Amino acid sequence: MTAPSLIDTLVSEAAPVKRFDAARLLRGLVPGFLVAAILVTFVGGLKESLASIASNRGLWYLCALSLALTTGSLALTVRLARPGARKPRWALPLIILGALAFVIPPAIMMVEDGAGPFIHTFEFGGPRCFSLVLLASVLPALLMVRWVRQGAATQPLLLAGTTALASASMGNFAMILTCGMSDMRHILMSHGPAMLVVGGVVAAVTHVLTRHW
Amino acid sequence: MAAKHGSELSMQWQHWMAAAQNGNVVAYRSVLTGLQGWLVRYFARRAPPSLIDDLVQETMVAIHNKRHTYLPDQPLLPWVAAIARYKWIDGLRKTTRAAEVELQDTIESDSSAESAAHADGLERLLATLPSSQSAVIRLTKIDGLSIEEAASRTGQSSSLVKVNIHRGLKRMSQLIETMDRKLQAELP
Numbered sequence: 001m002t003a004p005s006l007i008d009t010l011v012s013e014a015a016p017v018k019r020f021d022a023a024r025l026l027r028g029l030v031p032g033f034l035v036a037a038i039l040v041t042f043v044g045g046l047k048e049s050l051a052s053i054a055s056n057r058g059l060w061y062l063c064a065l066s067l068a069l070t071t072g073s074l075a076l077t078v079r080l081a082r083p084g085a086r087k088p089r090w091a092l093p094l095i096i097l098g099a100l101a102f103v104i105p106p107a108i109m110m111v112e113d114g115a116g117p118f119i120h121t122f123e124f125g126g127p128r129c130f131s132l133v134l135l136a137s138v139l140p141a142l143l144m145v146r147w148v149r150q151g152a153a154t155q156p157l158l159l160a161g162t163t164a165l166a167s168a169s170m171g172n173f174a175m176i177l178t179c180g181m182s183d184m185r186h187i188l189m190s191h192g193p194a195m196l197v198v199g200g201v202v203a204a205v206t207h208v209l210t211r212h213w
Numbered sequence: 214m215a216a217k218h219g220s221e222l223s224m225q226w227q228h229w230m231a232a233a234q235n236g237n238v239v240a241y242r243s244v245l246t247g248l249q250g251w252l253v254r255y256f257a258r259r260a261p262p263s264l265i266d267d268l269v270q271e272t273m274v275a276i277h278n279k280r281h282t283y284l285p286d287q288p289l290l291p292w293v294a295a296i297a298r299y300k301w302i303d304g305l306r307k308t309t310r311a312a313e314v315e316l317q318d319t320i321e322s323d324s325s326a327e328s329a330a331h332a333d334g335l336e337r338l339l340a341t342l343p344s345s346q347s348a349v350i351r352l353t354k355i356d357g358l359s360i361e362e363a364a365s366r367t368g369q370s371s372s373l374v375k376v377n378i379h380r381g382l383k384r385m386s387q388l389i390e391t392m393d394r395k396l397q398a399e400l401p
Contacts (some may be wrong), residue, residue: 006270006376009243009372011238011245013277013372014236015236016234016235017280017281019281019284020281020282021284060253082283082284082292082295084292084294154295176391212273
């Protein structure tokens with residue numbers, strides 16, 4: 001096929017297109033996140049009363065941290081999903097720090113205690129929150145992967161990392177109300193492993209779906 | 214003067230691409246024609262001459278399929294260059310992989326199983342192609358499906374199916390020629 005005939009073919013399919021921008025992602029993701037948060041609160045119930053949650057300063061710090069992680073990774077994902085954007089220098093450090101935050105503290109706790117990290121997971125109500133983070137992450141993760149798949153990633157590995165981080169941190173953020181605990185040992189030992197599972201699955205799926213286009 | 218002209222041209226392409234996103238056929242043809250020349254120059258500095266045509270066409274198909282990812286308030290050429298660079302690296306990867314494919318030195322010519330051998334040879338040729346090309350060739354040239362049917366089966370656009378059939382057949386004929394030359398050289 002010669003170039004002019006290819007141009008003829010492509011022009012014959014020049015239908016109007018819906019622009020791929022952040023607004024389009026947020027239009028799906030914000031309701032999706034709210035549905036996920038309501039769903040896990042309905043399934044898991046409130047572990048603490050709303051008054052004690054509101055007075056828990058540690059929880060507010062945790063909310064701020066989760067929000068920063070979510071918005072940071074979302075902004076990076078939006079940038080990496082389309083070609084031509086400048087490479088974000090802080091993408092890789094954020095992914096590495098995000099992942100290490102859930103690996104190093106459990107390892108330190110394990111060495112200090114001389115016991116397995118799963119003891120802590122069970123001691124601090126881990127299985128309940130572990131499952132709820134997984135449940136809360138499903139809808140945001142599906143919406144994120146669906147959106148990035150429509151893009152054209154020129155750095156698919158980095159995009160997989162930021163999509164994974166955004167999905168996992170949104171899942172964690174969505175169930176803060178139903179958990180209501182700000183104890184870092186609990187967060188690290190029960191929310192952390194669930195976020196690693198979500199992140200691993202989302203990263204693998206995103207990479208497979210976005211590297212060829 | 215030339216830089217100013219280049220910048221004006223780039224702005225013009227940017228407007229045309231934005232109009233093309235809204236379905237303006239004339240603007241789309243103009244921007245694709247302009248970009249075709251730009252891509253030829255882009256790849257001429259990076260790829261061997263034999264690959265330039267393929268790379269330009271693959272990039273144009275990618276631009277077409279991913280035109281919704283262009284934001285009209287952003288400059289067009291960095292967007293095009295990022296796609297071209299991705300396709301160039303992809304092309305290099307494919308070339309390296311293709312070089313690793315070992316062709317059979319001999320072709321079976323048992324007359325009693327001639328048709329089976331032909332089918333086997335065809336399968337071997339198809340196996341050397343990327344799956345996107347072999348799948349559409351199988352569907353359209355062997356199973357007899359139309360371009361649209363092959364497009365819906367494979368999830369490719371109709372234009373990509375046409376390009377992949379053309380590319381795949383071209384590559385197959387090149388392979389046959391290579392094998393033929395090898396056989397000729399082996400003859401006493």
